[in-house]
Amino acid sequence: GAGVSQSPSNKVTEKGKDVELRCDPISGHTALYWYRQSLGQGLEFLIYFQGNSAPDKSGLPSDRFSAERTGGSVSTLTIQRTQQEDSAVYLCASALYADQLEAFFGQGTRLTVV
Amino acid sequence: AQKVTQAQTEISVVEKEDVTLDCVYETRDTTYYLFWYKQPPSGELVFLIRRNSFDEQNEISGRYSWNFQKSTSSFNFTITASQVVDSAVYFCALLEYGNKLVFGAGTILRVKS
Numbered sequence: 194g195a196g197v198s199q200s201p202s203n204k205v206t207e208k209g210k211d212v213e214l215r216c217d218p219i220s221g222h223t224a225l226y227w228y229r230q231s232l233g234q235g236l237e238f239l240i241y242f243q244g245n246s247a248p249d250k251s252g253l254p255s256d257r258f259s260a261e262r263t264g265g266s267v268s269t270l271t272i273q274r275t276q277q278e279d280s281a282v283y284l285c286a287s288a289l290y291a292d293q294l295e296a297f298f299g300q301g302t303r304l305t306v307v
Numbered sequence: 308a309q310k311v312t313q314a315q316t317e318i319s320v321v322e323k324e325d326v327t328l329d330c331v332y333e334t335r336d337t338t339y340y341l342f343w344y345k346q347p348p349s350g351e352l353v354f355l356i357r358r359n360s361f362d363e364q365n366e367i368s369g370r371y372s373w374n375f376q377k378s379t380s381s382f383n384f385t386i387t388a389s390q391v392v393d394s395a396v397y398f399c400a401l402l403e404y405g406n407k408l409v410f411g412a413g414t415i416l417r418v419k420s
Binding site for chain 1: 340344349350351352353354357398400402406407408409410413
């Protein structure tokens with residue numbers, strides 16, 4: 194596609210439910226990143242993919258968070274048993290190569306846990 | 308630890324004023340990259356500029372200019388003759404080893420007509 198696409202753009206979920214957030218990177222981009230933007234925490238790195246593997250998962254805040262990438266393309270970030278503190282905007286970015294010298298960001302998914 | 312500080316939480320200016328957004332960083336790496344991103348109300352982060360640690364030349368792109376000073380660990384961003392469309396949140400970021408961007412807290416810029 195022309196840009197990084199994320200879906201849904203907005204998601205409201207009840208506390209305790211699981212959610213899946215999707216990211217479609219720019220075609221041909223090998224690197225994919227997830228960041229979280231929340232009030233008080235700013236923009237935080239979550240996980241990075243090179244192809245389908247995730248060399249760096251250090252930013253995932255708990256074991257309720259997981260992510261996968263298939264076919265070197267689409268990535269899904271899953272949050273299990275959501276908590277109110279998970280409310281944030283989840284941003285995905287892709288880059289042609291892993292050095293992220295120019296990463297392109299999607300518009301994000303705004304997650305609200307009620 | 309690597310850190311980026313944007314001390315200005317919010318700046319308001321009147322159209323056509325010049326405005327400088329400050330960014331101070333901390334890193335122990337000798338090779339690193341610094342970035343500025345713009346986040347308009349639509350939410351996506353728009354890449355503005357990247358500098359590597361070996362290139363301290365200032366850069367100008369239209370109304371935008373950047374002043375990189377390693378001696379003070381600063382990478383400041385100036386908008387000349389600001390316009391309402393410049394209203395956004397601006398983030399300074401440092402590329403950390405392992406391909407993570409470390410972001411500052413962001414500066415909200417409001418340009419009033």
